Structure formats: structure tokens, C-alpha cells
Amino acid sequence: MAFFYPWRDEAYAVKLGVAFYHVFATAPVALQIAIQLGRSVRNLVKKRRRGKLDQAMYSHLMGKEIARAIFVGLCTTGIIVMLPRLMHDLKLRIWSSCVLLVLAYMCSSLLYTLLASMGIRVMLRLVGPNRALGPIQSS
Numbered sequence: 001m002a003f004f005y006p007w008r009d010e011a012y013a014v015k016l017g018v019a020f021y022h023v024f025a026t027a028p029v030a031l032q033i034a035i036q037l038g039r040s041v042r043n044l045v046k047k048r049r050r051g052k053l054d055q056a057m058y059s060h061l062m063g064k065e066i067a068r069a070i071f072v073g074l075c076t077t078g079i080i081v082m083l084p085r086l087m088h089d090l091k092l093r094i095w096s097s098c099v100l101l102v103l104a105y106m107c108s109s110l111l112y113t114l115l116a117s118m119g120i121r122v123m124l125r126l127v128g129p130n131r132a133l134g135p136i137q138s139s
Helices: 010-050 055-090 094-127
Strands: none
Touching: 010 055, 055 094
8 A cells, every 4th residue: 555655654754754854954054054155265266356365375264164164064964964863862852952953053163163273273383383374475
């Protein structure tokens, strides 16, 4: 009977529910991260064309924004993808899962910012500020 009428099958309903969850929960977050990356790239390209950024600074900022999008995107969408399983295994309530969803993006962005600034500080200590920032240009 389920072969001719798959919408009557209980497993089909569960799969459809999971698909709707990912369409309405995971996809908007991933899309928002992609849009934010596009806006950042467009802003950097505009500044580069106006001559406000030299090639080294442009490459550094572009790499930083791409790394941010990858790190924050993987962390945030990873949490959202795992959330139904976490709710089942840890017996989370709706309220705690909503708080986890809201904090996922902010915490992963904050973690990336802390890791990036720590990496820059380590690089400055190892290499020195003059070599790390490139040649000093005199005007």
C-alpha cells in the first residue's frame, strides 16, 4: 500500500519533516552567511578600485572574510544540522534548542574573531611588526 501511496507511509512523513526542517532552518542560515560574504567581497572590491587598499591589504582582508565565512558557516550550519539528533539524545526542550540556535552564529563568529586576533598576535611576536606588515611606504 505504501508503494502506491507513499504519503501514507510513516517513514515518508518523517523524511518529509526532516526535509522541511532543513529547508526552513538550515538553508536560510547558510544563505545569510553567503550573502554576508558577498557583501563583504563587494565592499572590498569597491575600496580596492578607489585606491584605498593596496594589494597586500586587499588580499589579507579578502582571505580573512572568506575564512570567516567558511568557519562560521560550518560551525553554525553544523549545529543546526545536528540539532534534531541532539534534541533526541540529550532530551533537550524546545526552549533550550532555540537558545542554542540563536547563540550558534554569534558564538562561532566571536570564536573566529578571537582565534584570528590571537593568530595575528602570535605572528607579530614571531616575525616582528615590520616584516609582518610588509614594507613601510613613505609618502
